Amino acid sequence: MTRLSGITPSGEAHLGNYLGAVSRWAAHSRPDDLYFVSNMHAMTIDHDPERLRDLTDHQLAVLVAAGVPGDRLFVQSDLIREHMALAWLLECTCTFGEASRMIQFKEKSRGSASVRLGLLTYPVLMAADILLHGTAQVPVGEDQSQHVELARTLARRFNTDYGEVFVVPEAVLPEAGARVRDLSDPSRKMSKSSSEAHGIVFVLDEPEVIRRKFARAVTDGRDEVRYDAVEQPGVANLLDILAVCRGTTAEEAARGIGGYRDLKEAVGTAVIDTLGPVRERALALLEDRFELTRIRQEGAERARERSERRLTEAIALAGLA
Numbered sequence: 001m002t003r004l005s006g007i008t009p010s011g012e013a014h015l016g017n018y019l020g021a022v023s024r025w026a027a028h029s030r031p032d033d034l035y036f037v038s039n040m041h042a043m044t045i046d047h048d049p050e051r052l053r054d055l056t057d058h059q060l061a062v063l064v065a066a067g068v069p070g071d072r073l074f075v076q077s078d079l080i081r082e083h084m085a086l087a088w089l090l091e092c093t094c095t096f097g098e099a100s101r102m103i104q105f106k107e108k109s110r111g112s113a114s115v116r117l118g119l120l121t122y123p124v125l126m127a128a129d130i131l132l133h134g135t136a137q138v139p140v141g142e143d144q145s146q147h148v149e150l151a152r153t154l155a156r157r158f159n160t161d162y163g164e165v166f167v168v169p170e171a172v173l174p175e176a177g178a179r180v181r182d183l184s185d186p187s188r189k190m191s192k193s194s195s196e197a198h199g200i201v202f203v204l205d206e207p208e209v210i211r212r213k214f215a216r217a218v219t220d221g222r223d224e225v226r227y228d229a230v231e232q233p234g235v236a237n238l239l240d241i242l243a244v245c246r247g248t249t250a251e252e253a254a255r256g257i258g259g260y261r262d263l264k265e266a267v268g269t270a271v272i273d274t275l276g277p278v279r280e281r282a283l284a285l286l287e288d289r290f291e292l293t294r295i296r297q298e299g300a301e302r303a304r305e306r307s308e309r310r311l312t313e314a315i316a317l318a319g320l321a
């Protein structure tokens with residue numbers, strides 16, 4: 001029962017990525033699971049090659065530092081031939097209507113004079129990522145569930161039209177409360193694409209920077225520490241973060257905290273304690289090119305071995321061999 005998920009290096013890893021995805025992958029991964037840096041997905045919109053290269057290393061280092069076992073990790077472009085070969089088979093299985101109905105495509109292409117074809121076909125590449133590795137479960141955020149649904153459709157269609165080769169995957173959505181919100185605007189989720197840098201806590205932020213960002217976090221005028229996500233979304237977000245870091249419920253986390261100043265202090269400290277060791281290990285790895293390259297090579301080799309048979313069979317079933 002393989003579980004697979006990817007993280008796109010379109011920016012530096014932040015607290016939402018860490019608490020909502022990466023730390024869970026580290027805590028709950030099983031020997032068959034695969035996690036990868038989906039760097040081929042980071043070029044559907046304008047990108048700088050040098051920065052993409054750096055961010056790919058950065059993401060890989062954060063994953064390793066967070067405790068995702070190295071033997072369950074790989075970088076997508078290290079298997080670019082495999083992923084692209086299957087993406088083509090699936091592009092020829094997918095209709096234009098299906099691809100253009102994807103909500104993310106509609107949102108990201110809206111109002112743009114020049115839309116890259118990759119933005120339209122990216123969910124098909126994502127389906128290839130999933131199906132290539134025999135994935136049964138895909139842990140993703142809500143915004144990706146339509147893409148996993150497309151992967152299911154394409155797997156079934158290919159299996160029916162040409163022969164059984166793909167596992168039909170299903171999305172595994174995070175439990176409620178797993179969303180980290182932007183510290184400067186709690187109505188939005190913390191995201192790599194936020195414009196306000198002080199609303200985002202990055203995994204590699206220095207402790208003092210983290211403390212400052214929490215000190216500036218938007219709350220409300222009540223100075224009443226209680227959990228009410230509707231009336232007090234900023235405070236609820238801080239309590240959610242504190243709770244996840246401490247492994248308690250948000251209500252428990254609120255206990256004994258007098259005012260917003262204390263709350264911000266407490267959550268800042270909890271996040272610094274949580275991210276500190278990850279930051280140190282990641283920075284050490286980024287200094288150690290040799291080790292990072294070794295992890296990449298071994299990960300790629302294993303992922304390739306595991307996917308080889310399935311890809312060969314799909315190519316043959318489609319009549320290409």
Ligand code: AMP
Nearest residue numbers: 008016017020021141178179180189190
């Ligand atoms: P992204 O940064 O959108 O590429 O997402 C990478 C992974 O991190 C996905 O599994 C997301 O569900 C998760 N993630 C991203 N932002 C947040 C957030 N603010 N809170 C919780 N999880 C998040």
Ligand code: TRP
Nearest residue numbers: 004005006007008038126129130
């Ligand atoms: N598209 C996903 C995101 O933006 C990342 C991703 C790429 C992915 N390929 C995947 C996630 C395959 C799960 C499975 O978050």
